[in-house]
Amino acid sequence: MWRYWPRYVAACRRRYGSVFTLRVSQLGTIVYLSDPAEIKKVFAGDAATYHAGEANSMLSGLLGPASVLVVDDDVHRDRRRLMLEPFTRDAVARQTRIMADIAAADIAGWPVGKTFPVAPRMSKITLEVILRTVIGASDPARLAALRDVMPKLLNLSAFQLLSITSPDLQNRLPWRGVRRRIAQADRLLYAEIADRRADPELASRCDALAMLVRAADQDGRTMTDSELRDQLMTLLVAGHDTTATGLAWALERLTRHPAVLAKAVEAAEASAAGDPQGDEYLDAIAKETLRIRPVVFDVGRVLKRAVDIAGYHLPAGVMVAPGVGLVHADDRIYPDADRFDPDRMVGATLSPTTWLPFGGGARRCLGATFAMAEMRVVLREVLCRTELVPTAAGGERQRVKHVILTPDRGGLIEVARLREPRTSPESRTGTRVAVAPDHHGEVV
Ligand code: HEM
16 A cells, blocks of 8 residues: 555545545554545534544654644644734735746756656755745855755655654664754754844745744734744645645646647746736646646544544544545546546636645645645746657656655656746746856756
């Protein structure tokens, strides 16, 4: 199952129907759900009954005990409330220019005339976006150190991951390296937090960290340094590789569908010229990509009391798992579900229980608006600045990487030539950020 997770679960769905139980070592009993009506009960259910934090608890060794991802009940509600501001539509709109500049600088260094995996390039772009817009880092030495340590923490091997699920292991020799890296990342994050607290311009800054430092609940309580550290680590981990993988899948799908690719290039040029229809088609590509290749295949909730669901009486302790990928592959919901067809998303009203790449309910992805904006902007830059070569190669398989599903070969693409967008970037709106490509085409 660990190796062939989506295929295994899809096979179970075919054999046993829309609800079935898996008993998995380390995780316990998991009841998969793929009927939207049953999933609705979970997402709309009482947060005290359906514990998502507990389902994510194996990540607390890295994210920290205060992370919004691993807590439940009132603590979760209060923490999440303090974190909403940077992820509102308006706050995200203020960051799109930075996203575009970072993407443009990276694309300038892409190889021409040979096949390369695009996932690592996307990872670099989305990491830089988070470092600049969420952490708000600008000190060159600290940025360089964060660029170095964060990918190492996010690309831990299965063996190293054991020390995240059982943090005591970090005191033992084979895992001490993990402890060192976490400590190094912590030092950098605490330095950013200290800088922000001391910044006389704090009130006018628009990076997420500045907003989190300012955020106060109704009693005026603000987050402590260690709470802020845990939330920053959470945003880095939850927001970086997920978005990069969504983007890699989008390009993998587009290059294998030449007619859609041609339409996407036109939409990107229109978007760059300020035409909302261009934006809409780019959004449709992102939505369809996340439908057909969901980065997160399922989400979990641990039951705190017995519930009746899908015709079964499930005891406390069981994990119910709305099967995102199962719902998205259902032909009754998406006719010809295996076909990549962004047009089906244009003008469509998506229901939260049939299009759920960001999970749902009170735990729905905090960064969904941010991720969708980033996907649109980065896709636009790629499509306006490169000529992508369509390929007749077969689609890449989904490979399990920790909790996400990446393209098996990293999303192989080829760029025929680099080009300039038809509309000059200077005419677009938003805040500029200084990003210049260095001699490797990397953002400095
Ligand atoms: C395409 C990109 C992304 C995908 C597919 C994705 C998907 C998800 C999913 C499935 C969940 C769990 C939802 C649930 O349990 O119902 C989640 C939670 C979360 N995501 Fe994302 N995510 C993405 C990008 C981001 C970004 C860019 C950020 C922030 C910068 C972010 C921050 C979070 C946080 C903080 C949570 C925890 C929410 C909570 O427990 O209240 N994500 N995401």
